Amino acid sequence: MQYTALFRGINVGGKNIVKMAALRQLFLNLGLSKVQTYIQSGNVVFESDLDEPSLLDIIYAGFDEHFGFQCDVMMRNIDEIRFLIEQLPITPAEKSAAELADSKTEHLYVYFLSDLPKQSVIDAVCRKYEGEDILRKGTRELYFLCHQSVRNSKLAAAIPKNFGTSTARNWKTVCRLYNMLEAL
Incomplete structure (x- = not known):
């Protein structure tokens, strides 16, 4: 495998x-x-x-x-x-809107988690956040779309505090890793 x-x-x-x-x-x-x-x-x-x-x-x-x-x-x-690539819950329109906000930064990220994310926790985190960034549930991942830099996102900062151990990769890296896996 x-x-x-x-x-x-x-x-x-x-x-x-x-x-x-x-x-x-x-x-x-x-x-x-x-x-x-x-x-x-x-x-x-x-x-x-x-x-x-x-x-x-x-x-x-x-x-x-x-x-x-x-x-x-x-x-x-x-x-x-x-x-996780096939089930991307971010629409092309949502991704385009983020890219229009700042064309020089990465916008789409996957947070890989050690545990299953609970929708109730995602909803609670998003209710506390005011802004355009989007957080959506995957299987053992969270999909995150930011309109500015991920480093400046208050929603991104809330992810490690609410979802335990995680590591993030931008969408280009996720896709590149998949291509590498297919080529093995």
Whole structure:
């Protein structure tokens, strides 16, 4: 099965520095095959016959032993990534409106969660927010569309506070990872 591992909080602000070549080598040393990394934010695609819980166990242990610190990891298989792309709950009109607000920034993100998001929590978070940004539920993801920079979004800032462990990737990265998974 093809998987992607999405690391949270590495190579951000000069902290938790991990070279992608070293991360790739770690995955190979763990016995995983066809390992590739994508950009410096900790995206790894690979193949394995192991299931997700077993993979997470060996990746967490190997990462801590090799790099000397712990880091959260979200895992998804190729079918889950395909489904989240196919089920995008943001309309083309909503995406276009955001892009018109600022053409120089990324607007569409996926927050990968360790737990299932509850619609009641999404509704409560959105009720507290005044603005044009959109937050929608996925399976183990949240889809987020911002009209300005994600760094300036109050709604984006509320996501980690209300949904536990998560890591975000922009839509272009999600699509690129899927293409890499298909090519393995």
